[in-house]
Amino acid sequence: MVYMGLPRPRITSILYHSWRHCTIYTHYIRRFLQMPTLGSEEDDTCVTFVINKEDHTLGNSLRYMVMKNPDTQFCGYSIPHPSEEKINFRIQTRGTPAKDVLKKGMKDLNSVCEHVLRTFETSINEHKRRNQSADIEPMDQSAG
Amino acid sequence: MTKHNQREEITHRCGYFHGCLPFFLLPTFFFFIIIVIIFFFFTFFLFIIFFLIFCFLFLLFDFNLSFFFINFFFTLLLFFFILFFISIFLVSFKVHSTDFPGSYDGYDDAWNKEKFEKNFRIEVGRLAADELEFDMIGIDAAIANAFRRILLSEVPTMAIEKVHIFNNTSIIQDEVLAHRLGLIPIKADPRLFQYKQNLTSFLLLIADADPTEEDTIQFELKVKCTRNPKTDDPDNMYKDHKVTTRHLKWVPIGNQANIFKEGDIRPVHVTEDEPILIAKLRPGQELDLKLFCVKGIATASYRLLPEITLLKPVTGELAVKLQKCFSSGVIEIDTVDVNVESTGILPPEVLVSQAIQVLMTKCRDLSRELDETDKMEMIQVQKGTSEDEAQSFYT
Numbered sequence: 001m002v003y004m005g006l007p008r009p010r011i012t013s014i015l016y017h018s019w020r021h022c023t024i025y026t027h028y029i030r031r032f033l034q035m036p037t038l039g040s041e042e043d044d045t046c047v048t049f050v051i052n053k054e055d056h057t058l059g060n061s062l063r064y065m066v067m068k069n070p071d072t073q074f075c076g077y078s079i080p081h082p083s084e085e086k087i088n089f090r091i092q093t094r095g096t097p098a099k100d101v102l103k104k105g106m107k108d109l110n111s112v113c114e115h116v117l118r119t120f121e122t123s124i125n126e127h128k129r130r131n132q133s134a135d136i137e138p139m140d141q142s143a144g
Numbered sequence: 145m146t147k148h149n150q151r152e153e154i155t156h157r158c159g160y161f162h163g164c165l166p167f168f169l170l171p172t173f174f175f176f177i178i179i180v181i182i183f184f185f186f187t188f189f190l191f192i193i194f195f196l197i198f199c200f201l202f203l204l205f206d207f208n209l210s211f212f213f214i215n216f217f218f219t220l221l222l223f224f225f226i227l228f229f230i231s232i233f234l235v236s237f238k239v240h241s242t243d244f245p246g247s248y249d250g251y252d253d254a255w256n257k258e259k260f261e262k263n264f265r266i267e268v269g270r271l272a273a274d275e276l277e278f279d280m281i282g283i284d285a286a287i288a289n290a291f292r293r294i295l296l297s298e299v300p301t302m303a304i305e306k307v308h309i310f311n312n313t314s315i316i317q318d319e320v321l322a323h324r325l326g327l328i329p330i331k332a333d334p335r336l337f338q339y340k341q342n343l344t345s346f347l348l349l350i351a352d353a354d355p356t357e358e359d360t361i362q363f364e365l366k367v368k369c370t371r372n373p374k375t376d377d378p379d380n381m382y383k384d385h386k387v388t389t390r391h392l393k394w395v396p397i398g399n400q401a402n403i404f405k406e407g408d409i410r411p412v413h414v415t416e417d418e419p420i421l422i423a424k425l426r427p428g429q430e431l432d433l434k435l436f437c438v439k440g441i442a443t444a445s446y447r448l449l450p451e452i453t454l455l456k457p458v459t460g461e462l463a464v465k466l467q468k469c470f471s472s473g474v475i476e477i478d479t480v481d482v483n484v485e486s487t488g489i490l491p492p493e494v495l496v497s498q499a500i501q502v503l504m505t506k507c508r509d510l511s512r513e514l515d516e517t518d519k520m521e522m523i524q525v526q527k528g529t530s531e532d533e534a535q536s537f538y539t
Binding site: 061069106119126128 | 241243244245246253254255257260261264265266267268271278280283284286287289290291293294298493496497500501503504506507508510511514518
């Protein structure tokens with residue numbers, strides 16, 4: 001599968017460490033930042049994740065999958081300002097660490113997508129076969 | 145931020161949709177609407193009764209007694225209108241799915257992969273070269289909406305991004321011309337190309353990476369308008385006065401000539417009767433441009449957008465009928481009716497597959513980032529250093 005993401009790494013900062021030379025750090029743009037609740041760093045069941053470069057596309061679908069988890073007590077997301085591309089994703093759980101709940105949500109969303117993709121390709125191929133178009137070949141997803 | 149109280153649990157569990165009014169969720173609170181409608185007709189009924197009593201009394205007796213009933217008449221009228229507006233407000237803005245664990249007592253709504261796979265199916269309605277219509281049954285609106293959003297803006301395509309203008313004596317300004325060129329759909333399979341890598345050095349600030357055969361397609365647009373001396377016909381007075389996508393000539397880079405045949409890489413609308421009009425010239429004006437296409441998604445501008453029109457998902461009466469057969473809350477029907485129209489770069493079924501794969505990639509990347517954040521925090525704790533230094537240790 002062709003790599004879908006934006007090209008990396010990119011320059012994000014140029015730091016001057018001494019008079020004589022400047023050191024250039026190239027690393028991934030920090031996409032992910034975690035904000036624990038103020039004053040209680042040990043309590044990892046209530047966490048707000050600030051995810052950069054995401055919007056309603058991932059936010060709403062991920063929220064739905066996390067809500068399907070019976071461990072979740074609260075889950076919601078918001079976009080602090082529409083001009084900035086980031087979301088605040090809040091999870092409160094009944095005991096399990098919030099990070100694990102988030103990981104499970106992403107894994108479930110991944111499996112949903114895989115199943116939808118398989119079903120879709122099967123349906124399309126079946127439809128083509130049923131209409132007996134000689135020109136159209138069955139869809140090949142691994143082009144290139 | 146404090147933890148929410150336990151007793152507020154149920155009300156806070158419902159996630160609210162942000163933004164649009166999803167009318168396709170109407171069946172999910174169908175029972176709620178029934179109650180509202182009953183209230184409606186109840187008050188309306190009472191209103192009619194009191195109106196009739198008022199008329200009856202007015203006709204048979206004098207005014208005094210009938211005015212007594214007018215009071216009830218207007219009170220009910222007021223109540224009627226208040227209820228009407230409140231119900232509209234409730235219906236329009238407060239929309240949420242109810243299929244979350246805890247919404248219904250004793251009913252297990254937790255995520256069940258097998259149940260989803262058993263109930264989910266896709267029915268293809270129509271499949272043409274540039275149009276596809278299909279139904280997704282058994283999927284929630286949140287995920288279907290994510291696919292819709294990705295289809296509209298995050299499926300990668302090839303489009304003109306950089307225009308080198310050597311000569312432009314037309315009346316179309318440089319930037320307007322470049323903008324128009326960027327909107328032209330280019331028929332090149334984006335899966336065969338890679339994203340353009342940025343220079344990883346100080347030079348990025350002053351230059352751009354050279355176009356390579358793996359990430360760039362080059363076109364040339366050289367048109368000069370001249371007068372046609374042969375005819376007096378006003379329609380044929382000028383030669384080449386309409387610059388269209390037919391004048392875009394592909395210039396192969398590297399070994400692209402070996403991989404792609406002549407005519408593989410072109411703007412989409414070239415072979416039909418109506419190519420896209422880019423500019424109009426008059427005698428003496430000319431255009432001399434070099435165009436570079438790269439792979440990208442519609443992050444800031446809509447120019448890389450495959451043109452897709454989607455109908456809003458519609459749940460028919462059949463869905464509602466089925467829901468009535470069971471007690472409320474047992475059946476949650478979510479049917480999404482999707483209509484995909486492509487610009488012609490990629491066939492529509494490929495676009496949908498790409499959209500689903502984009503969502504999978506987002507999840508995987510985010511998972512990986514989460515794991516990396518875990519590792520970085522561990523390094524931070526062990527080394528006891530600041531965040532920036534921890535990052536440099538990691539890379």
